Amino acid sequence: MSGIQFKNVSKLYQQGENQVLALDDVSLTVEQGEFIAVIGPSGSGKSTFLAIAGALLQSSEGEVILNGKNLNQLNPKDLARLRLEEIGFILQTSNLVPYLNVLEQLLVVKKMAGKVTKEDKKFAKDLLENLGLAAKLKKFPDQLSGGERQRTAIARAFINNPSIILADEPTASLDSKRAHEVVQLIAKETKTRNKAAIMVTHDERMLEYCDKVYRMEDGRLKHDNSFKHENSKRLSTIG
Incomplete structure (x- = not known):
C-alpha cells in the first residue's frame, strides 16, 4: 500500500533495571492525500511515535510499512536513503542553513540525493512560488520573518517529492496568524501533491485543518471523533 501503516507497534526503553513502555500496541494507517494530527500531553509517546514513523527509531514489536517497505527489515544504509528520498520532515524550528539563501535551502537537499538538474x-x-516566496529566493534566513522561514522549511520538506510528510510541532515558534497560515499550507500541499502527512502538535486550534485527529495517552493511540464535523467543514475551504 501507499502511505504509512503501523501494525501493533510497541516501543520499550530500558532505564536501569526498569523497562518503560513508550508506545503500546499502536495501529494506524495514513493514506496518500490524508493529513492527520496526533495530540497528547508531554511524555505520552508522541515524539517516539514520530521518530519511528520517520525511520529514526526502530520499534520493539510490530511493523511499520512505508510504501510497501517494512522499516524493520531495512539496513542502516537503506534507512538513510529512505529518509532522504521518501520522508519530508518539518520541525519545531525551521533549521535553515544560515549561509544559504532560500532557493539554495531546497537545492542542497537535491545535492545530497545526487546532482541538481x-x-x-x-x-x-x-x-x-506556491508558498508565497517567489520574491524571497535570494534572501538569507536572517532576512526572513518567522513565517517565511517556516514556509521555506515546508518547501524543503516537499523538494524530494517524498511519500510522507512528518511535522513536529510546526507552529511552536509562530504567532497565531502565522501558525494558521503554515498549517493551512501543509494541508493544502498534502492534498495537492497527494502525500500522507502526520502532524504532532499541542495546538488544538490547528486541528481544524486535519482529516483525522488521534490522541496519545500513556503510549496508546486512540481516534478522537470530536473534531470530525468542524474539520470536514474547514477542509472543504482549502484549495
Whole structure:
C-alpha cells in the first residue's frame, strides 16, 4: 500500500533495571492525500511515535510499512536513503542553513540525493512560488520573518517529492496568524501533491485543518471523533 501503516507497534526503553513502555500496541494507517494530527500531553509517546514513523527509531514489536517497505527489515544504509528520498520532515524550528539563501535551502537537499538538474531548479522555484516566496529566493534566513522561514522549511520538506510528510510541532515558534497560515499550507500541499502527512502538535486550534485527529495517552493511540464535523467543514475551504 501507499502511505504509512503501523501494525501493533510497541516501543520499550530500558532505564536501569526498569523497562518503560513508550508506545503500546499502536495501529494506524495514513493514506496518500490524508493529513492527520496526533495530540497528547508531554511524555505520552508522541515524539517516539514520530521518530519511528520517520525511520529514526526502530520499534520493539510490530511493523511499520512505508510504501510497501517494512522499516524493520531495512539496513542502516537503506534507512538513510529512505529518509532522504521518501520522508519530508518539518520541525519545531525551521533549521535553515544560515549561509544559504532560500532557493539554495531546497537545492542542497537535491545535492545530497545526487546532482541538481534544471528540472530540480524549476520544481524548487515552483514550490517556493506556491508558498508565497517567489520574491524571497535570494534572501538569507536572517532576512526572513518567522513565517517565511517556516514556509521555506515546508518547501524543503516537499523538494524530494517524498511519500510522507512528518511535522513536529510546526507552529511552536509562530504567532497565531502565522501558525494558521503554515498549517493551512501543509494541508493544502498534502492534498495537492497527494502525500500522507502526520502532524504532532499541542495546538488544538490547528486541528481544524486535519482529516483525522488521534490522541496519545500513556503510549496508546486512540481516534478522537470530536473534531470530525468542524474539520470536514474547514477542509472543504482549502484549495
